[in-house]
Amino acid sequence: MRALRRWWDDTAGGLPATFWYLWSGLLINRAGAFALLFLSLYLTAARGASESLAGVVVGAYGAGGAVGTLLGGVLADRWGRRSTLLAAHLGAAALMAELAFSRHLAVIAVLAALVGVTHSMPSPAFVAAIVDVVPEERRSRAFNLQFWAFNLGMAVASLLAGMLAEASFVALFLVDAAATLAAAAVIALKVPETLARPARMAVEGSSRSGRPGRARPPGLHTALTDRTFLAFVGLTFLLAVLTMQTSTIMPLAMRADGLRPSAYGLVVALGGALIVAGQLFVPRLIEPYRKSSVLAVSTGLMALGFGTLVVADDLPVYLGAAVIWTIGQMLAAPPNAQINADLAPPHLRARYQSVFYLTFPAASFVAPALGGLSLQHLGERHWLVVGVLGVVAAVGHLLAGPHRERRVAALRAAQREAEPVRG
Structure with missing residues (x-):
C-alpha cells in the first residue's frame, strides 16, 4: 500500500484541482471525438461521394484544423482560456449536430472545415491553462498525464466509433456532440479563468529589439520570429x-x-x-x-x-x-x-x-x-x-x-x- 501511495505521489501528487477538471474535460473530449474517424466512410457509404471527393472533404477538416490552432492560441491569450474552451466546445457540438442531418455534400464540406476549426481551437488553451495553474516543478507530471488521457480517450473513441457506425451514422455524430457538451459542462462548472493578464514586460520587448519603448507590441509574430x-x-x-x-x-x-x-x-x-x-x-x-x-x-x-x-x-x-x-x-x-x-x-x-x-x-x-x-x-x-x-x-x-x-x-x-x- 505504501509503495502504491509513493507511486501515486510521484506520478500525480500535488496537482491542483483545476488541473484535474481540465484533465477530465480533455479525456471526455477525446473519448467522444470519434465521428471524424469515420467521416470518409460516412461520405462514401451514406452520401454516395467518390473516394476522391471524400478525400477533399476530409482535407477540408484538416485545413480548418490549421486555422483553428492559430485562432485558438490568439483568442486564449485575448479572451482567456476558459472562454476559448467554452466557445470551441459549444461551437463543435452545434456543428456536429448539424452535420448529423446534412445531406448536401457542399454543406457537409463546409461543416467539416468548421468542425476542424472548433476541434483544434481547444489545444492551445488547454495547455496554456495547465501551465497557468500547475507549478513549474510539477508540470512534467501534468503533461505526462495529459498525454496519457489523450491516448486513453482516443482508444475509447476508436472502440465506440466502430460500434456506433454499424448502428447509425446519425447516432455517431449526435453522441459525439453530446460528449463535447459534457466536456463543456465540466469546464463551465469547474474550471475558472486561469489567465492572469500580466502587464507587458518591458524587458521582453527590449531584449528583442535592443530599443525599449520602440518594440512592436507582442503578438503571434513574436512566436513566429x-x-x-x-x-x-x-x-x-x-x-x-x-x-x-x-x-x-x-x-x-x-x-x-x-x-x-x-x-x-x-x-x-x-x-x-x-x-x-x-x-x-x-x-x-x-x-x-x-x-x-x-x-x-x-x-x-x-x-x-x-x-x-x-x-x-x-x-x-x-x-x-x-x-x-x-x-x-x-x-x-x-x-x-x-x-x-x-x-x-x-x-x-x-x-x-x-x-x-x-x-x-x-x-x-x-x-x-x-x-x-x-x-x-x-x-x-x-x-x-x-x-x-x-x-x-x-x-x-x-x-x-x-x-x-x-x-x-x-x-x-x-x-x-x-x-x-x-x-
Missing part, C-alpha cells in the same frame, strides 16, 4: 513526421509485405496499449536527466524502431519495431510539452502553443505526400531515410539543448523581476 522557439518547433516537426509514419506509410508497407489489415490493426493497438499501461511510470524514469538528453534518446529510439522496418517482412518484426518506437514516443511526450511551455512568455503562452501545434497538421501533410513518393521509388530503403531523420532530430536536440536552457533561465529571471510590477 523567435529563433530559439522555432528551432525547437522544427525538431518537433521531425518527430511528428516520424510518428505519422504509423498511420500513413506503414499500412502501405505492410500490404506490400502481404500482411492483412488486421495485422496493421494489431501493431497500432500494441502501441496504444503500451502507452495506456506504461505512460504513468515515465516521469519518475526521466526526472534525473536533462530534457535535451531525454529527447535525444527518445528520437533515437524512434529512429531505430522505424529504421528496423527496412528488414521487416513479417508481423513479429513489425510488432518488435512498434515496441521500440512507442517507448520513444512515451519518453518524448513530457519534456517536449514542458520545453514548449518554458520557452513561452507568460502573456503569449497560448500563441506559442498554437504555433507549436501547427507541426502536427503540417506533418500529416508532408508525411504521406513525400513518404508515398519515397516508398514508391526507394522501396524498403524508405525506412532508412526515416531513421536518418530521427538521428538528425536526436543530434539537433543535443546541440540546441544548452542554448534552450539559457533562454529558459533568462525568461524566468525576467519574470521574477517583473513580479513586483504585476502585483
